Amino acid sequence: MVKVNGLFRAFSFQRTREQLLMLEREISALRSELKALAMTDELTGIANKRALSHRLRHEVVRARRHGEPLSVLFIDLDNFKSVNDLFGHARGDAVLVSVAQTLMQSFRQTDLLARVGGDEFVALLPSTGIESAVTVAEKVVEELRSTREAIPRIDSRTPLTASVGAAALGKDGDDGGLHLVREADKAMYRAKAMGGDGVVTASPSENKRSSNGHGSNHNGAADGGGHGVHVGIGREEGSE
Template sequence: MPDNTDLCSAEYENQRLQALADYQILDTPEESAFGDIVEVASLICEAPVALISFVDRNRQWFKSEKGLGMCETPLDVSICAHAILQPGLFIVPDTTRDPRFANNPLVTGEPHLRFYAGALLESHDGYPLGTLCVLDYRPRELTERQCFALQALANQVMAHLELMQAHREQAELIRELEATRQELAKRAATDPLTGLLNRRAFEQRLNQELALVRRGAPPASLMLIDLDHFKTVNDTLGHQAGDEVIVRFTELCREVFRQADVIGRWGGEEFVVMLPRASVAEAQHAAERLHQLLATTPMLEDTSSPLHITASIGICSLIGSENLDECVHRTDELLYQAKEHGRNRTVCEP
């Protein structure tokens, strides 16, 4: 129990209640592990009533009970509320002879409780949380062996609470580690500026699609895009403006391409798009929509005049008999032809 603390102070009570809340035990369903402890306490102490009781702000709540027939009572009729104010066992041989409990409605009326013995349930940092208690309908005492057993069982209650708390903390740690792992995997697979797949991650996805095509999946298309004269943007407006253009172009790509299409940043001002279940003709229609959007959408608006850019695009179909390098090489040759023929155009394989 914390030293030099007024056990009746509001500050101490708030700390105690927080310690109780940290165990996340209140209002939880019945559990056999606690029910077994109550049964053993009742058997060893030869008591018809046994409880695992936690003292909350305005009530005492029973995690497990035998013989009482209720799951909680108001705090003002709680004998356990007195028991947690002192260490060790709290024993009341005859409640009718104790002025603290003689007028208690559970003593004067049903179920006419006459005997109480409670072993303290104490948190690892010393706060009293409640008791493991046994009660009887007649005045009596506990033997020395029964007292020892009751305290030992109370220790088992706390050991189980600590284990449950450790499991929750472990589960939370595992969730945090998994979230971190997923975040690291995402960072390893995405381009930090655009959030698109980076080259390595795109190659992995492209290899998966090639494998599907080899097994008879519908055709897919590959598109390689290069922003025309992008170096001029960097040279005249600076690299920050160039980054803004790259980000804006990425946004346009997300508007044009389907959710199923896979967009990646191939490097610098080059982008790559894989279109599953799409013919070259269908991919060409998407490329034309991109050209039209570029023609009407300024990439930068805070310059002396709105900046527009164009793009050169090469498109080929994915052939299952080819490997990744061969598919990319064919698409790159088509992109080169688009540049050679004046840029701002799309060249598709025949």
């Protein structure tokens, strides 16, 4: 009887141990899932503002340590408010999901695209200087204009367009890259002031408008310096 009781206790202990290990694995998986959810935009499924902030700090440190370029694009849809006003938020949400899917096609796996506001997106481009960033931004503008989605107006439907601000990491600033996002945000508003549907780089000195893109590629080349160029598709050259 003593031997049987001992075997029973050993069996019970082993079973309890296995149950505890299983519970630990379930808790670990749940934590990973919750962490992923905390970094994901609930509507579009792409990264959210928290994920952007976390990755941005890491990329700024890496860029400064290795002397590599780092750029940010701030993307804001033009006249998006009319979608919600005329067709309701459900339709607006559907457009945002479609936009996120379209935008993702313009970026590499090493880039990060995050939704940071209602119709605002930020793209983080590691190992990418300003010239290459502008090329990517031009692609974003073109892709959105050619998408099947459209911005409803009272009298017609117009192509879905966006204003994009581009900024590259400079030597100054030690706030985890927040200044980089702010500079791209300011450039985006300048793009809107110039009619939208285009790209403006962060530069306080000039804001020239051109109708064609640059010849650079999104290949991580260490091109530098903001140019303040507005690229409006199909627009004539001129000053702001």
